Amino acid sequence: MDETLLMIPGPTRVAPRVLKAMSENIVNHRSAIFGQILSETTQIMSDVFRTNNQSYLITGSGTAAMEAALVNILEKGDKVLNIVGGKFGQRFMQITEAHRGTSLPLEVEWGHAVNPDEVGFLLEEHDDIKAVTVVHNETSTGVVNPIQQLGKILRGYDALYVVDTVSSLGGDHVEVDDYGIDICVTGSQKCLAAPPGMAGITLSKDAWDVVNKTDSASYYLNLKKYRKSGDAEPPETPYTPSVSLMYAMHEALKVIVEEGLKNRVNRHKLAAEATRNGIKALNLELFPKEEVSSTTVTAVRMPEGVTDGEFRGTMRKKYRVELAGGQDHLKGNIFRIGHMGNITHRELITTFSAMEMTLRELGFEVEMGEGVAAIADTYLPEDL
Numbered sequence: 001m002d003e004t005l006l007m008i009p010g011p012t013r014v015a016p017r018v019l020k021a022m023s024e025n026i027v028n029h030r031s032a033i034f035g036q037i038l039s040e041t042t043q044i045m046s047d048v049f050r051t052n053n054q055s056y057l058i059t060g061s062g063t064a065a066m067e068a069a070l071v072n073i074l075e076k077g078d079k080v081l082n083i084v085g086g087k088f089g090q091r092f093m094q095i096t097e098a099h100r101g102t103s104l105p106l107e108v109e110w111g112h113a114v115n116p117d118e119v120g121f122l123l124e125e126h127d128d129i130k131a132v133t134v135v136h137n138e139t140s141t142g143v144v145n146p147i148q149q150l151g152k153i154l155r156g157y158d159a160l161y162v163v164d165t166v167s168s169l170g171g172d173h174v175e176v177d178d179y180g181i182d183i184c185v186t187g188s189q190k191c192l193a194a195p196p197g198m199a200g201i202t203l204s205k206d207a208w209d210v211v212n213k214t215d216s217a218s219y220y221l222n223l224k225k226y227r228k229s230g231d232a233e234p235p236e237t238p239y240t241p242s243v244s245l246m247y248a249m250h251e252a253l254k255v256i257v258e259e260g261l262k263n264r265v266n267r268h269k270l271a272a273e274a275t276r277n278g279i280k281a282l283n284l285e286l287f288p289k290e291e292v293s294s295t296t297v298t299a300v301r302m303p304e305g306v307t308d309g310e311f312r313g314t315m316r317k318k319y320r321v322e323l324a325g326g327q328d329h330l331k332g333n334i335f336r337i338g339h340m341g342n343i344t345h346r347e348l349i350t351t352f353s354a355m356e357m358t359l360r361e362l363g364f365e366v367e368m369g370e371g372v373a374a375i376a377d378t379y380l381p382e383d384l
């Protein structure tokens with residue numbers, strides 16, 4: 001078993017009880033026993049999405065649900081407003097184009113959040129926008145976008161509101177019904193802390209009205225088939241799902257219910273705050289502004305005079321702590337600390353002490369223990 005501590009924005013560490021659930025023997029995926037597991041899992045999935053609508057689980061990574069969201073509502077030439085402020089915002093744009101939609105990209109500087117008013121202006125200007133896509137937590141830049149405010153603006157328009165919560169659901173506030181989200185997608189391997197390979201999706205009535213009128217260009221991701229199978233007795237998936245991963249999702253979602261969604265979000269918020277405090281204590285610089293900084297992943301500028309290979313390489317090889325690098329033009333310029341899923345002060349203290357040793361070895365003036373102290377101070381009650 002690899003003992004490297006994963007501090008990356010997915011996949012995240014999986015609890016032993018979830019791994020154990022996965023080791024149960026395979027059952028017939030078209031049976032009452034599997035139907036029971038599937039219906040419990042999708043029910044909790046809806047609870048975590050905070051929606052009264054049905055949820056569906058797709059065997060595939062988070063991108064499968066992103067693609068399912070668009071391929072079921074788009075026909076050739078349909079206009080989609082894609083908010084693009086990082087790698088995953090870009091992915092929605094590329095999926096739009098792959099399915100012959102017309103993308104209207106709203107480019108946001110990487111490291112910044114979208115200004116909801118700009119979305120409002122574009123919706124006023126173009127009356128034929130069929131959908132708006134946004135990534136709640138832009139994992140590539142460590143930025144959280146204002147999905148609640150966007151939802152308020154979108155209420156005044158017919159465009160469907162499509163939100164990627166792959167790296168936020170279970171780690172930050174997501175209220176699908178309350179925010180007016182029409183299609184919400186997520187993945188198993190981020191804040192939900194299940195192994196990679198399952199994607200979740202939920203659709204509003206308005207979204208289904210569009211899906212019903214759309215000739216889906218996908219066979220595997222045709223959501224009408226997921227709905228039909230899901231409504232069957234016992235409920236099923238249209239094709240053979242990863243039965244083992246369904247056990248894992250079932251157990252991982254039960255863990256979330258036991259912890260309580262609010263407690264879990266608060267735990268993530270505290271981990272993010274501690275991480276930012278630790279970074280500041282080491283005189284490192286956050287990449288996004290603190291106000292828009294993610295609750296689940298912190299992006300930090302690479303300190304001057306050190307390469308990504310030296311820094312993350314030492315962290316990984318010598319201290320067995322895995323951090324994430326930057327993507328595209330941010331490669332080598334930032335590193336990212338994932339604190340999603342099951343992360344607590346234990347993992348953060350280990351990470352920061354390894355970071356202090358690494359930086360010292362690489363020639364930086366680091367006072368040993370300052371980052372760790374900032375983590376501890378964040379977690380300790382103020383009146384001690």
Ligand SMILES: *Cc1c(COP(=O)(O)O)cnc(C)c1O
Nearest residue numbers: 061062063088137139166167187
């Ligand atoms: C991880 C991630 C995805 C999905 O990536 P997969 O590799 O397909 O699971 C999508 N959006 C965001 C914001 C992500 O962080």
